[in-house]
Amino acid sequence: MPPGQYQPGFPPGQGPVEPDPNATQAVPRGLGTDIFSMHRTAPPPAAKPKGKGRLVLLLVLAFVAFVALAVVAVSAFGANGAGPTRTAGRIIPPSPTSATYPPEPPAPAPAKGTRREQGEGYTIDVPAGFGRTDKGTQVVFSAKGRATIRVATVQITTDLLKSIEAAEAGQPYEGYELIRIAPLETSPYKGADTAEWEYAYEGKNGLVHVVSRWVDGSDGGAFAIYYAVPEAQWAKSAKQREAVFASFRFQRHPD
Numbered sequence: 001m002p003p004g005q006y007q008p009g010f011p012p013g014q015g016p017v018e019p020d021p022n023a024t025q026a027v028p029r030g031l032g033t034d035i036f037s038m039h040r041t042a043p044p045p046a047a048k049p050k051g052k053g054r055l056v057l058l059l060v061l062a063f064v065a066f067v068a069l070a071v072v073a074v075s076a077f078g079a080n081g082a083g084p085t086r087t088a089g090r091i092i093p094p095s096p097t098s099a100t101y102p103p104e105p106p107a108p109a110p111a112k113g114t115r116r117e118q119g120e121g122y123t124i125d126v127p128a129g130f131g132r133t134d135k136g137t138q139v140v141f142s143a144k145g146r147a148t149i150r151v152a153t154v155q156i157t158t159d160l161l162k163s164i165e166a167a168e169a170g171q172p173y174e175g176y177e178l179i180r181i182a183p184l185e186t187s188p189y190k191g192a193d194t195a196e197w198e199y200a201y202e203g204k205n206g207l208v209h210v211v212s213r214w215v216d217g218s219d220g221g222a223f224a225i226y227y228a229v230p231e232a233q234w235a236k237s238a239k240q241r242e243a244v245f246a247s248f249r250f251q252r253h254p255d
Contacts, residue, residue, distance in 0.1 A: 014120050022132075046231070048072075052177060055103040067211075069150060070155070072225065077140040090250070097241075105160060109224070110125045110247070111125065111243055111247075113127060113128050114126060114127055114128055114243070115127075115128050116247075117132065117139070117141065119123070119139050119151055120137075120153065121153070121221050121223075121250060121251050122151065122153060122248060122250045122251060123247075123248075123249045124149075124244065124247055124248045124249075125243070125244065125247035126141040126149055126244065127141075127143065127146075127147075127240065130142055130143045130146075130149065131142050131143065137152060137153040138150055138151060138152035138153070139151050143215060145230075146227040146229070146233075147227060147228065147237055147240065147241075148223070148227075148228045148229070148235070149226065149227055149228075149244055150225075150226040150228070151223060151224070151225050151226075151248075152223065152224045153221060153222070153223060154167070154214065154222045154224045154228070155222065156216050156222045156224060159193050160183070160193050160214060161183065161195055161218050162213055163222075164181050164195060164197045164212075165213070167197070168181070168197065168199075171201075173198075173201030173202070174201060174202050175200075175202030175207075176199060176200075176201045177197050177199060177200045177201070178198075178199050179200065180196070180198045181195065181196070181197050181198075182196060183195040183196075184196065188213075188245070188246065189215055189217070189248070189249075189250065191217065191218070192215050192216055192217045192218070192250070193215075193216040193218075194213065194214065194215050194216070195210065195213075195214050196211055196213050197211070197214065198210065198211045198212070198213040199212075200231065203230075205230065206230060206231065206232070207230070207231040208228050208229070208230060208231065209228070209229060209230070209231045209234040210226060210227070211226075211227055212223045212224050212225065212226045212227075213245055213248075215248065215250060217250045221250065223248075223250060225244070225245060225248055227241045227244060227245070229241075
């Protein structure tokens with residue numbers, strides 16, 4: 001309609017305005033437009049903190065190191081010959097092939113007038129002037145008219161005292177007389193049971209008094225130490241006899 005033309009129902013000069021096709025129309029605000037604005041491109045997610053990534057990396061490296069150590073340990077056990085035993089989730093290394101023992105305390109230096117002698121599995125101090133004779137499993141130290149010291153290897157079958165009684169039953173002496181067979185309540189030898197067999201017999205030159213000390217070292221073998229002297233010298237030989245017994249040392253064999 002030409003401008004200025006009167007249209008019924010509108011004041012003169014006024015009428016419905018025709019929209020301009022070239023004008024940009026404003027979008028009204030409301031629920032629909034709010035939803036539209038909410039669906040615009042979302043901002044990029046926040047980057048994860050660097051500290052957490054570093055912690056994960058350290059945990060992974062620690063696990064790898066633990067696995068490597070476990071492989072080395074298992075290989076070491078395998079190198080010993082027998083493999084480890086698995087029991088209830090634990091790995092138990094094989095037992096050692098032989099037992100170990102603390103070293104025996106060294107014997108003091110030989111007393112004046114004595115010398116140290118080495119036997120099979122033992123050492124003992126004897127008077128310096130005594131001769132030595134080896135007879136199979138026993139060694140004899142003696143001097144004419146004086147004491148005789150004999151060290152023998154013995155077998156303990158069941159019990160120390162019963163073994164001594166069995167030896168007594170086979171004794172070859174004439175005029176034999178038993179004085180006692182008794183254990184020592186406190187053994188002077190570490191890790192050994194000790195008992196004594198004391199007796200007398202008729203020798204070529206009169207009565208001979210003997211005390212035989214049996215030492216059962218269990219893992220170190222068993223020995224009998226005989227000290228024999230003419231009865232007339234028994235009392236005054238006590239100091240020498242005790243020194244000989246005290247000097248005895250047996251060697252452990254852990255097989």
